[in-house]
Amino acid sequence: MWERIREKLTILADAAKYDVSCSSSGSNRKNDSKTVGDTGSGICHTYTEDGRCVSLLKILLTNYCIYDCLFCVSRKSNDVKRAAFTVDEVVELTMEFYRRNYIEGLFLSSGIFKNADYTMERLVKIAKNLRLEQKFNGYIHIKTIPGASEELIQEAGLYADRMSINLEMPTDAGLKLFAPEKSHEEVKRDLAIVKNQLTVYNSERKLIKSTPKFVPAGQSTQMVIGASAESDKDILLTANNYYNDFNLKRVYYSGYIPISNDSRLPVIGTQPPLLRENRLYQTDWLMRFYQFDVHEIVNDNHPNLDLDIDPKLSWALRNTHFFPVDINTADYAAILRIPGVGVKSAQKIIAARRFGRLRTDQVKKMGIAYNRAQHFMVCSDSSFQLNTPEPYQIKSKILSEGNSRFSKTAAAQLTLF
Amino acid sequence: MLQTHENIPLMLFDGSWTGLLTAVFEAFERKILKIRLVSQEHYAENIFDIPILIESQTKKAERVWKGLLKRMDSTSRKHFFYTYLSEQPEAFQHLLDYAIYIFSNKENATKNYGHPDVLAISQIAKNVSRESHRMKAFIRFERWNDMTYFALIQPDFNVIPVIAKHFKDRYADQKWIIYDKKRHYGIFYDLHSIIEVNFDFVDQQYQSASLVKSVEKDPLQEKYELLWKDYFKSTNIQERKNMKLHIRHVPKRYWRFLTEKDLSF
Numbered sequence: 155m156w157e158r159i160r161e162k163l164t165i166l167a168d169a170a171k172y173d174v175s176c177s178s179s180g181s182n183r184k185n186d187s188k189t190v191g192d193t194g195s196g197i198c199h200t201y202t203e204d205g206r207c208v209s210l211l212k213i214l215l216t217n218y219c220i221y222d223c224l225f226c227v228s229r230k231s232n233d234v235k236r237a238a239f240t241v242d243e244v245v246e247l248t249m250e251f252y253r254r255n256y257i258e259g260l261f262l263s264s265g266i267f268k269n270a271d272y273t274m275e276r277l278v279k280i281a282k283n284l285r286l287e288q289k290f291n292g293y294i295h296i297k298t299i300p301g302a303s304e305e306l307i308q309e310a311g312l313y314a315d316r317m318s319i320n321l322e323m324p325t326d327a328g329l330k331l332f333a334p335e336k337s338h339e340e341v342k343r344d345l346a347i348v349k350n351q352l353t354v355y356n357s358e359r360k361l362i363k364s365t366p367k368f369v370p371a372g373q374s375t376q377m378v379i380g381a382s383a384e385s386d387k388d389i390l391l392t393a394n395n396y397y398n399d400f401n402l403k404r405v406y407y408s409g410y411i412p413i414s415n416d417s418r419l420p421v422i423g424t425q426p427p428l429l430r431e432n433r434l435y436q437t438d439w440l441m442r443f444y445q446f447d448v449h450e451i452v453n454d455n456h457p458n459l460d461l462d463i464d465p466k467l468s469w470a471l472r473n474t475h476f477f478p479v480d481i482n483t484a485d486y487a488a489i490l491r492i493p494g495v496g497v498k499s500a501q502k503i504i505a506a507r508r509f510g511r512l513r514t515d516q517v518k519k520m521g522i523a524y525n526r527a528q529h530f531m532v533c534s535d536s537s538f539q540l541n542t543p544e545p546y547q548i549k550s551k552i553l554s555e556g557n558s559r560f561s562k563t564a565a566a567q568l569t570l571f
Numbered sequence: 572m573l574q575t576h577e578n579i580p581l582m583l584f585d586g587s588w589t590g591l592l593t594a595v596f597e598a599f600e601r602k603i604l605k606i607r608l609v610s611q612e613h614y615a616e617n618i619f620d621i622p623i624l625i626e627s628q629t630k631k632a633e634r635v636w637k638g639l640l641k642r643m644d645s646t647s648r649k650h651f652f653y654t655y656l657s658e659q660p661e662a663f664q665h666l667l668d669y670a671i672y673i674f675s676n677k678e679n680a681t682k683n684y685g686h687p688d689v690l691a692i693s694q695i696a697k698n699v700s701r702e703s704h705r706m707k708a709f710i711r712f713e714r715w716n717d718m719t720y721f722a723l724i725q726p727d728f729n730v731i732p733v734i735a736k737h738f739k740d741r742y743a744d745q746k747w748i749i750y751d752k753k754r755h756y757g758i759f760y761d762l763h764s765i766i767e768v769n770f771d772f773v774d775q776q777y778q779s780a781s782l783v784k785s786v787e788k789d790p791l792q793e794k795y796e797l798l799w800k801d802y803f804k805s806t807n808i809q810e811r812k813n814m815k816l817h818i819r820h821v822p823k824r825y826w827r828f829l830t831e832k833d834l835s836f
Contacts, residue, residue, distance in 0.1 A: 156794055159798065160797070160798060160801050163798055163801050163802055163805065164801050164804075164805045165805075167801075167802050167805035167806045168805045168806070170806070171805070171806045171807070171808055172808075184740075185740055185741060185743055188743040188744060189743060189744045190741070190742060190743065190744055190745070191741060192740055192741050197704070197707055197708045198708055198820070199708050199709070200708070200709070200803065200821060200829065200831055200832075201816075201817055201820040201821050202803065202806055202807035202808070202817070203807050203812050203813070203814060203817045204807055204808045204809075204811035204812050204813055204816075204817070205811075205813040205815075205816025205817045205819075205820060206807075206808070206811070207820070208803070208806060211802065212806060247798070250791075250795050250798075251795070251798075251799060251802075253712065253714075253720065253742070253745060254711060254712045254713070254714070254720065254795065254799070254830075255710050255711060255712050255722070256711065256799050256830070409811075411808060411810045411811070425810075426810055426811060428811065502684045503684075505682040505683075505684060506682065506683055506684035506685040507685075508679075508682070508683075509680075509682075509683040509685055509686070510685065512685055513685075516684075516685040519690055520684060520690070
């Protein structure tokens with residue numbers, strides 16, 4: 155029996171690993187019942203050899219699937235071993251792993267067997283069992299099964315901390331090409347069901363404190379990058395729209411890993427576009443934490459992100475009129491735009507300058523990347539520069555300083571980090 | 572910045588929290604605000620030194636702590652305590668100088684990151700905080716057959732005091748022990764409260780987290796360890812392999828305590 159469980163776990167973890175999200179933060183479930191589990195700021199319990207965080211037990215309930223999406227390893231026509239967990243097996247694995255401090259909770263997805271509702275019903279059953287019978291207060295992430303009924307999606311939200319459904323491809327046209335049965339319209343419908351219900355619960359909570367939790371860590375989605383021909387602009391504008399329209403907590407970008415011999419897709423053995431993926435995440439951060447508008451970073455003149463430099467530095471080099479920023483007088487938003495200065499350092503600068511004008515040696519110690527920042531900021535002891543260097547000069551100076559990945563050319567995808 | 576100039580008076584204390592705060596008290600009492608503070612453990616005798624021996628006194632320490640509390644917000648209180656837990660020789664010096672600076676200046680001095688001691692304390696505290704976060708992540712319990720969950724740790728800093736609450740809140744319905752092999756003490760949660768424990772057998776027999784002799788593991792323990800290892804392997808994407816990043820996130824010194832990194836079976 156153990157051998158069978160081992161085999162199932164191997165198959166169903168392997169099939170689930172292409173879902174990027176492993177976040178376990180953003181929820182605030184307390185262990186009020188004095189049983190087991192709570193959620194908070196999220197913990198990565200380990201990292202796989204690919205350097206990705208392992209926070210949740212991420213598995214499929216089954217990899218049997220009635221669909222034949224070209225980019226998916228579990229597609230109907232793919233010749234892979236199939237397996238299915240029972241509800242009790244998933245519950246037991248989750249509890250036993252959790253009690254040993256291996257995980258923060260469960261990430262449960264599934265191939266679609268029989269139909270959407272039949273599958274979704276089982277996912278809900280597992281979450282319900284964990285919450286009501288095991289009194290489990292750890293993190294649960296449920297993937298919405300496209301096309302599941304509104305009632306089931308709403309019920310799932312009562313037990314899940316986060317729900318998500320993947321856009322799969324950055325544009326609807328791209329999706330249609332690879333997965334004729336799927337559409338962005340369907341994704342929008344499912345995201346809207348949860349979003350609307352969240353609004354209802356949140357307004358109720360203002361009146362009645364005991365209103366039950368409903369998807370407290372919000373919703374997220376994922377796009378595959380590099381399977382079809384979309385530009386970074388297409389990808390980021392789509393992300394931006396979904397952030398705005400559905401209050402998503404996260405959009406994930408997943409560099410396509412070739413798993414099919416279909417001629418429409420990159421051939422097996424092609425390196426996944428890891429550097430491009432990294433630049434997209436950096437841009438995502440600029441949009442969410444650095445007060446950048448997506449159009450400042452990608453637009454018709456600049457539809458793709460630079461691979462050799464990060465998007466913040468790239469923006470700075472295209473907007474030299476904005477610099478240098480005087481860190482002793484500029485507002486927070488302007489300091490945030492200095493390449494090499496992060497959120498924490500910007501806050502430290504604002505707090506510290508109340509005690510007197512800050513010198514270079516003080517700012518250096520606060521944790522900024524000085525080799526980049528020095529070209530864009532002025533401290534109290536900065537000397538006046540007679541001739542302002544050209545952007546390309548700054549760029550080549552920064553690149554030549556050989557700081558890790560910035561010195562690598564875009565072609566060196568293999569040795570990125 | 573550790574001051575080593577021999578003209579600066581030297582204070583020796585016992586390394587305890589009470590001792591540290593007593594030293595601050597004595598500094599003001601004796602009106603000597605430029606002092607070298609060294610814990611006895613770290614002190615290397617020097618014939619030119621005439622050290623002032625600090626005798627830890629709860630009353631004096633309490634007065635100092637009360638005064639500091641008035642001048643610090645919750646973040647700087649946390650920073651101060653975390654820095655103490657780092658057990659680093661230079662940390663004690665920074666804490667003394669920091670306390671003197673805070674007492675000698677107006678409100679909000681704790682936010683002056685341009686000041687070397689304020690910055691140092693925020694940075695040392697960050698390191699301690701990172702280590703405590705790592706322990707929250709890397710602790711691996713094994714279940715004994717009396718249903719107690721046991722974990723062995725060897726953190727860089729003395730982080731048990733700051734992680735105890737996290738585990739008590741999370742695992743309220745199971746008995747557990749977290750044992751610091753380096754500092755020879757642990758905490759035991761008995762379903763009601765946490766008590767400090769010292770076990771000789773741990774020091775003698777536990778070489779790594781997976782070696783048990785005098786206590787019996789739950790018969791299912793190994794099976795779940797095996798499932799966890801299976802999961803760890805299966806969830807990896809071979810095409811994205813990046814050992815440099817892997818090791819940056821999971822430094823090798825932690826591997827011996829991590830079930831999934833134990834390659835012995």
